[in-house]
Amino acid sequence: MVRHIRRALASGLVLLASLGSCDDNTIVRDVAIIGGGASGTFAAVKLRDAGKSIVLIEKEVILGGHTNTYQDPVTNQTVDYGVEVYHNQQFVKDFFDRLNVSWTIADPNFITSVTPQFLDPKTAKPVNYTPPDPTAGLQAYAQQLSQYPDVELGFFLPDPVPEDLLLPFGQFIEKYPDVANATFTICSYGQGLGDELKQPTLYVFKNFGTDIIRDIATGFLVTTGQGNYEIYDHATKLLGHDVLLDSTVVNTTQRDNKGVELTVQTPTGYQKVKAKKLLITIPPKLDNLRPLSLNHRESDIFGKFIHTGYYTSLVNNTGLPPNYTAYTASPDTQQNIPKLPGIYVVTGTAIDGVFDIKYGSPSPVPDEDVKREILSYVRKLQANGIAEKLPDDPQFVAYNSHAPFELTVPADQIENGFYDDLYSLQGYRSTWYTGAAFHTQDSSMLWNFTSNYVLPDLLA
Structure with missing residues (x-):
């Protein structure tokens, strides 16, 4: 496994x-x-x-x-730290059934069941940020998506390509301010896109489409084995x-x-x-x-x-409390989107003491540099009193590079x-x-x- x-x-x-x-x-x-x-x-x-x-x-x-799955050698508990959820679509169910893989529809609230803390991506100190309610913003975003239904299926673009699809996403949300309150949610789901505010809006639409919005409301499909x-x-x-x-x-x-x-x-x-x-x-x-x-x-x-760089890891000896979750939020960026390269999120897992830490970069970063930055961030959490300093240093139990990740032009x-x-x-x-x-x-x-x-x- x-x-x-x-x-x-x-x-x-x-x-x-x-x-x-x-x-x-x-x-x-x-x-x-x-x-x-x-x-x-x-x-x-x-x-x-x-x-x-x-x-x-x-x-x-x-x-x-x-797809990254780690199995704890002591408890045999598993954690998915790469691909985590799937679309609630019949073709997905049919493929799982063909492979004899059991599935269910997750509670729509399972991702947000823990109240996260928001930390500076450089200092790992708390920032004064409260995410806005994204509901109205997602509705406005979905209305924009609805103009390009074929984009959900592939790179099937109108000719000529509409200006809105070519705009950097940061300029797109300035043009359509009703979308702005959904930006942090969209970017949190769109990990791996690099500097998302600078990416052409087309790639954001591709990464965070209509079906994801529907599944956020009704529940993603997950495996049960x-x-x-x-x-x-x-x-x-x-x-x-x-x-x-x-x-x-x-x-x-x-x-x-x-x-x-x-x-x-x-x-x-x-x-x-x-x-x-x-x-x-x-x-x-x-x-x-x-x-x-x-x-x-x-x-x-x-x-x-x-292309961008995206890196997934599991770390123990962090000293963080169980079920702890923190997203990074830059205090001085548009919609507080975290500056990269850096940490996206730190979250607890089903394995006691093991935390899932995601790292992203607008361009590839050597693995040794990514690992050093991840462990440095954990030490900052300890120095800031968010995590307890333990006798043993934090260390990786699993790590994967997903570079080259998002390929764009x-x-x-x-x-x-x-x-x-x-x-x-x-x-x-x-x-x-x-x-x-x-x-x-x-x-x-x-x-x-x-x-x-x-x-x-x-x-x-």
Whole structure:
């Protein structure tokens, strides 16, 4: 269950995969999938169920992407410190049912059941901030969203792109002050967007859409078993020898309208993969895609992406009281949105003494710097008397980098048709794409996008 104990399973699945290969050590499939996060795992299950042969290539030793589940070795209690909730939609329920993962609808008040404290992101001292009631602001925000229903489904933008979608979000709420009281709520849900007030409003709309507003009122869908990794544990077992874990594509010898041929480095050596079609679900940054022999057209499009940094962690020996929650709020920013890089939130977990701490940055930060900043913040909490100083220093029990996280382009690129160019790559050189860069950082919405706008071509 813990993310870092799966290497033996990875090697076993690679060995099984070789049993389903051709005599020349070549795996031949209808579809090869690169990336076993939410999108890649969903696509693999759906394609297999539809009768297509697949191979799923994942660089980590487990599937799941941004889904982080930690299991306490003493109590066996689990904590989800990555993906936490899902949309209350039938397609999500159907996918969970297919994987035999139990679910329920959470109490709408479960996220706000603890009254939070608001702290300065630099000093960790209390700030004089009381969040306004967001209700009217969310209603005004939803009215703005309603003008662009297709944005909820993908980067399906009007032509020309409306000015409001291109405005930095800080300017958008100045233009529509009725939205302002919802800003802190929107940004709290939109962790990972970097400097959210400077992001084009399009990305805020994508990240915090109509369905999230509905689920805030009626309740998100949550798993009821041993954490959200159960989804991917069950998927791994279901897909069996069609998963290559701890494996990466190192070379592409063919990628054209006749199919693809990849060389994959696995724990047991190099493996050739031949497929009629290729599905890429990893963040399409040039460094990630270099082994795929990009041509000028592809490099020009993917090279425009910039990205943020987002980091999740669990820390013990904090000295904080049980059930403590604190959000950071800058005293001198628009709507008190916290300055980044820095801490988003510190909150207690179901494991006694373990606290969930989220960190974000407008651009990537080395892991050692993020860890140092997180532990420094905990020590400031102790120095300020918010937390008790303990004999043992605070330390990480789990940590994950989610960089590169939110992939975006500047407003002028959006206006000039970037997303038309991006989507025009679907099917080009027998290659299709899904994942957050093609829609949003949201497992549920990615499953919907993949199902409706990607899988039909792969099934054809």
